Amino acid sequence: MKTFGGPVLFLDRSDINTDEIIPAKYLTEITKEDLKPYILEDLKLPGFDPCGPKTKNARVIVSRANFGCGSSREHAPWVFEVNNITAVIAESFARIFRQNMFNCGMAAIELPKTDLDQIFSHAGDGDASMEINIEAGTLTMSADGKQSTFSFEVSPFDKALVLAGGWVDYADQKY
Amino acid sequence: MGKTTAEKIFDAHLVNEPFPGTKVLRLDAVLCHEITTPIAIDDLIRRGKDRVFDPTKIKAVIDHVTPSKDTKTATQAKILRDWARRHDIKDFFDIGANGVCHALFPERGFIRPGYTVIMGDSHTCTHGAFGAFAAGIGTTDLEVGILKGVCAFRQPKTIKFNVTGTLPKGVYAKDVILHIIGKIGVNGATDRVMEFHGSTIDAMTMESRMTLCNMAVEAGGTSGICQPDMTTVDYLWPFIQSEFADKEAALADYSQWRADADAEYDRTVEIDVAALEPTITFGYKPDQVKTVSELAGTPLDQIYIGSCTNGRIEDLRIAAQILKGHRLAPNVRGILSPATPKIQQQAIKEGLIDIFMEAGFCVTNPTCGACLGMSNGVLAEGEVCASTTNRNFMGRMGKGGMVHLMSPATAAASAIEGKIADPRKYL
Numbered sequence A: 001m002k003t004f005g006g007p008v009l010f011l012d013r014s015d016i017n018t019d020e021i022i023p024a025k026y027l028t029e030i031t032k033e034d035l036k037p038y039i040l041e042d043l044k045l046p047g048f049d050p051c052g053p054k055t056k057n058a059r060v061i062v063s064r065a066n067f068g069c070g071s072s073r074e075h076a077p078w079v080f081e082v083n084n085i086t087a088v089i090a091e092s093f094a095r096i097f098r099q100n101m102f103n104c105g106m107a108a109i110e111l112p113k114t115d116l117d118q119i120f121s122h123a124g125d126g127d128a129s130m131e132i133n134i135e136a137g138t139l140t141m142s143a144d145g146k147q148s149t150f151s152f153e154v155s156p157f158d159k160a161l162v163l164a165g166g167w168v169d170y171a172d173q174k175y
Numbered sequence B: 001m002g003k004t005t006a007e008k009i010f011d012a013h014l015v016n017e018p019f020p021g022t023k024v025l026r027l028d029a030v031l032c033h034e035i036t037t038p039i040a041i042d043d044l045i046r047r048g049k050d051r052v053f054d055p056t057k058i059k060a061v062i063d064h065v066t067p068s069k070d071t072k073t074a075t076q077a078k079i080l081r082d083w084a085r086r087h088d089i090k091d092f093f094d095i096g097a098n099g100v101c102h103a104l105f106p107e108r109g110f111i112r113p114g115y116t117v118i119m120g121d122s123h124t125c126t127h128g129a130f131g132a133f134a135a136g137i138g139t140t141d142l143e144v145g146i147l148k149g150v151c152a153f154r155q156p157k158t159i160k161f162n163v164t165g166t167l168p169k170g171v172y173a174k175d176v177i178l179h180i181i182g183k184i185g186v187n188g189a190t191d192r193v194m195e196f197h198g199s200t201i202d203a204m205t206m207e208s209r210m211t212l213c214n215m216a217v218e219a220g221g222t223s224g225i226c227q228p229d230m231t232t233v234d235y236l237w238p239f240i241q242s243e244f245a246d247k248e249a250a251l252a253d254y255s256q257w258r259a260d261a262d263a264e265y266d267r268t269v270e271i272d273v274a275a276l277e278p279t280i281t282f283g284y285k286p287d288q289v290k291t292v293s294e295l296a297g298t299p300l301d302q303i304y305i306g307s308c309t310n311g312r313i314e315d316l317r318i319a320a321q322i323l324k325g326h327r328l329a330p331n332v333r334g335i336l337s338p339a340t341p342k343i344q345q346q347a348i349k350e351g352l353i354d355i356f357m358e359a360g361f362c363v364t365n366p367t368c369g370a371c372l373g374m375s376n377g378v379l380a381e382g383e384v385c386a387s388t389t390n391r392n393f394m395g396r397m398g399k400g401g402m403v404h405l406m407s408p409a410t411a412a413a414s415a416i417e418g419k420i421a422d423p424r425k426y427l
Helices: A033-038 A053-057 A075-081 A095-103 A113-123 A156-164 A168-174 B005-013 B037-046 B071-086 B101-107 B122-130 B139-148 B173-184 B206-214 B230-240 B247-257 B313-323 B341-349 B352-358 B408-417
Strands: A005-010 A060-062 A087-090 A107-110 A128-133 A138-143 A146-151 B014-019 B022-026 B029-033 B058-061 B116-119 B133-136 B150-154 B157-164 B192-197 B223-226 B267-272 B279-281 B289-291 B302-306 B333-337 B361-363 B384-387 B402-405
Touching (some): A005 A053, A005 A113, A033 A075, A060 A113, A075 A095, A087 A113, A087 A128, A095 A107, A095 A156, A095 B139, A113 A138, A156 A168, A156 B014, A168 B139, B005 B022, B005 B133, B005 B157, B005 B192, B005 B223, B005 B247, B029 B101, B029 B139, B037 B071, B037 B139, B058 B071, B101 B122, B101 B206, B101 B341, B116 B122, B116 B139, B122 B133, B122 B206, B122 B223, B139 B150, B157 B173, B173 B206, B173 B279, B173 B289, B192 B206, B206 B223, B206 B230, B206 B313, B230 B247, B302 B313, B302 B408, B313 B341, B333 B352, B341 B352, B384 B408
Parallel strands (some): A005 A060, A060 A087, A087 A107, B029 B116, B116 B133, B157 B192, B157 B267, B192 B223, B302 B333, B302 B384, B333 B361
Antiparallel strands (some): A128 A138, B014 B022, B022 B150, B279 B289, B279 B402
16 A cells, blocks of 8 residues: 655646646656656646656645546646655546546545535645545644644545555456 | 436446445546556556456557657557557558547447447547447556456436527537537536437437537536437447347347436536537637637638547538538638548548648548647647547647637638638538
């Protein structure tokens, strides 16, 4: 099982799409590791630098609604994985992206908008870190010397995929 | 209580429900291309599981970058080609026979009503035009599909779209789906099937229904689904005539997949197309749409006609009808990519290719290339393209480039004027 939690990268916009996460021109790479430098290369957000220290240090991404919309490319979760980001927290996800995350043993966690508003305002412009417990369904954010805790639900199937580390071996045994 | 089409297909293909809310389905078709499949193949080899569940149910094509443009894309093509040979996958389409997957596979009769279909490509929802459940999935799901012939899904709810009215002159399936996405938003159908009903859909060709279902994912939809009818049977007849005594028998069989009259829907959306205008995207999301009247005059650099959305023969016919006797405006370049070799040959026979070339278009081989900025028509920074494709994300057709999505008719009119233009004056 992967580990979850650590410094947070905030991407405060809805509908962040797979082309922004990893542009199609890099889909010709044959290994996941080769994708590493291109994380979020085409994402344009005020104050966001895809090559900056906040991106490099991040272990968790927090964003808004419909995260990962667009293409089916699993290169989007992979570019996070090879950059040590194993969890994305958002108000909602595009179906394929969400399943790709869990299929790789990573986590796509949905929180209500009110919780996300609280998380964004708590963090402000400063640094924030998050502890995530998938089995318990809780996450705790630390920022500005304070902590806030939220609970979430992951479907039983997705939880099993996280525990098993992915879908391929599980499926080969069962089907 | 009655069932939707997706519910009927789920029930008929259910292997088991390993956890509450998750259903594992048996697959009828696993489709593969050279961008998302090679990593699955490579991973299966590394796991010591280089097997396929049934080579007759796996279909593969090299379509995204073809002919290969460099060593990396040549390697991707080679991995797919070698794998298809190794596993005796007969339905493998290489250079000379290859075309855009979501046009090629239906054209070959591979998709039937009631089928479950997956592919590592988000526009797999196209195949729901045949009354199938067809969903884009990632590489890991594809890998499991190849290995075991199953895929896990959350049972999606279904939204019913009741589309009525006669399409006005110059308005097509592309305008209808852009209008619908504009109405419900880019996540208006997330985890939902978009089931299309109504007199407008009944009157559509299979090509138009594929255009409609192709963009379901742009509203977040898992699959677009049309109801199988005699239009479906007519399209499939060359492939199914040995299976049925006559077309009526085929229709009777396929009708089992039509939604029940008392099926329960998540919601019903009424769409009246009688007053619909040609519809175009203006921003970087497919739900940002305006009418041609609002956007006419927008400057352009490139016109692109092709793709799994609008590269089929009826699309080429409509565009050629408008282009005939005209030239591209001097400030724009035009690219036509017929979606399959069969379409390209048919277009040559009908004289359509002559019309495009006399207008000044470059005609390329069938490929996905330009649509996602990989090859054959990538935009430069700051350039604007009028495109019949399905996705207008920032940089989609090239870093810093902008895309306006529209019908082939609007693209053709825009080619003549060098700026976004109303096709209705040319019809």
